[in-house]
Amino acid sequence: MSEGSPIRATIAGSLPKPGWLAETEKLWPKWRQSGRDLEIAKQDAALLWIKLQEEAGIDIVTDGEQFRMHFVHGFLERIDGIDWNLKTKMGIRNNRYVVEVPTVTGPLARRASVHGDEARFCRAHTKNALKVTLPGPMTICDTIADAHYGRRADMAMAVADVLNAEARELADLGADVIQFDEPAFNVFMDDVSAWGIAALERAAAGLRCKTAVHICYGYGIEANIKWKQTLGGEWRQYEAIFPAINRSRIGQVSLECAASKVPISLISLLPDKEILVGAIDVATATVETPEAVAAVLREAMRHADRARIQACTNCGLAPLPRDVAVGKLRALGAGARLA
Ligand code: ZN
Numbered sequence: 001m002s003e004g005s006p007i008r009a010t011i012a013g014s015l016p017k018p019g020w021l022a023e024t025e026k027l028w029p030k031w032r033q034s035g036r037d038l039e040i041a042k043q044d045a046a047l048l049w050i051k052l053q054e055e056a057g058i059d060i061v062t063d064g065e066q067f068r069m070h071f072v073h074g075f076l077e078r079i080d081g082i083d084w085n086l087k088t089k090m091g092i093r094n095n096r097y098v099v100e101v102p103t104v105t106g107p108l109a110r111r112a113s114v115h116g117d118e119a120r121f122c123r124a125h126t127k128n129a130l131k132v133t134l135p136g137p138m139t140i141c142d143t144i145a146d147a148h149y150g151r152r153a154d155m156a157m158a159v160a161d162v163l164n165a166e167a168r169e170l171a172d173l174g175a176d177v178i179q180f181d182e183p184a185f186n187v188f189m190d191d192v193s194a195w196g197i198a199a200l201e202r203a204a205a206g207l208r209c210k211t212a213v214h215i216c217y218g219y220g221i222e223a224n225i226k227w228k229q230t231l232g233g234e235w236r237q238y239e240a241i242f243p244a245i246n247r248s249r250i251g252q253v254s255l256e257c258a259a260s261k262v263p264i265s266l267i268s269l270l271p272d273k274e275i276l277v278g279a280i281d282v283a284t285a286t287v288e289t290p291e292a293v294a295a296v297l298r299e300a301m302r303h304a305d306r307a308r309i310q311a312c313t314n315c316g317l318a319p320l321p322r323d324v325a326v327g328k329l330r331a332l333g334a335g336a337r338l339a
Contacts, residue, residue, distance in 0.1 A: 010059060014317060025321060042066050060130070080107075082108070094188070108158045110165050242266060253274070276310045285320060313332065
């Protein structure tokens with residue numbers, strides 16, 4: 001990419017669900033339709049967001065996760081080996097929040113495609129590059145209880161195999177980027193080196209498309225905002241994991257940089273990766289100006305070559321009001337062009 005070519009824009013993944021599809025401004029919303037009506041409503045919502053992303057100048061679009069209720073359980077719902085009636089109370093992300101999670105009671109197996117039809121639908125409705133997001137192995141293991149494998153690292157490898165089969169199918173269907181969401185990487189930094197990267201690479205093995213990992217400080221919900229207040233004046237979690245990530249075979253790293261206390265200079269620890277610079281804050285309903293977005297990108301360019309940088313959101317926009325999310329998409333697209 002030459003000096004003057006525009007910076008490409010993408011998003012971390014999720015977008016708000018329209019009110020006719022599901023409850024709004026919730027991370028675990030209830031669907032408002034059922035059966036065939038629900039399937040059609042999900043497609044309509046995905047189409048709406050694809051077009052809004054295109055209009056906003058987002059180069060690499062997603063389905064906004066309109067097909068799944070939650071970014072982890074949407075995938076697990078169709079995996080064998082999980083008892084959804086056996087709920088275990090678990091403090092997830094190192095006890096940041098307590099959730100009732102389903103329990104793994106047997107070997108995990110993918111009996112059929114999970115997101116294949118959805119990817120096919122999106123591929124047919126956009127000429128832009130398409131990103132499909134999947135939860136990463138460590139984050140899945142931190143969002144589900146284990147009554148079968150015994151060691152989290154062992155369960156992560158089984159999860160990685162299931163993810164890999166899905167990811168290969170999604171790539172074959174025309175996904176240009178498969179992104180694994182690993183917010184847990186910022187919480188269990190020792191485990192990242194011990195087995196997290198190995199599980200991630202196993203999930204991404206043999207993919208012919210680009211691969212990405214998204215590592216953030218979570219959605220803009222109360223529990224995360226409170227957690228961030230305990231992290232001190234400088235957030236250096238990335239520093240512990242970047243060297244190992246840079247040595248990995250994952251191509252892109254999606255990061256939280258806007259309005260965060262992450263020293264942006266830490267991206268210099270990722271010299272061999274494409275960097276998706278989070279330039280949109282997901283913890284505020286205030287819509288950024290394009291100038292503010294461009295400022296974050298320019299700051300990032302002081303520590304990584306421009307050709308390796310993409311403009312992105314800090315995290316998913318799912319819990320935000322719809323009009324705010326549209327405004328943020330437009331600011332992101334315009335800011336990328338400005339930079
Ligand atoms: Zn995130």
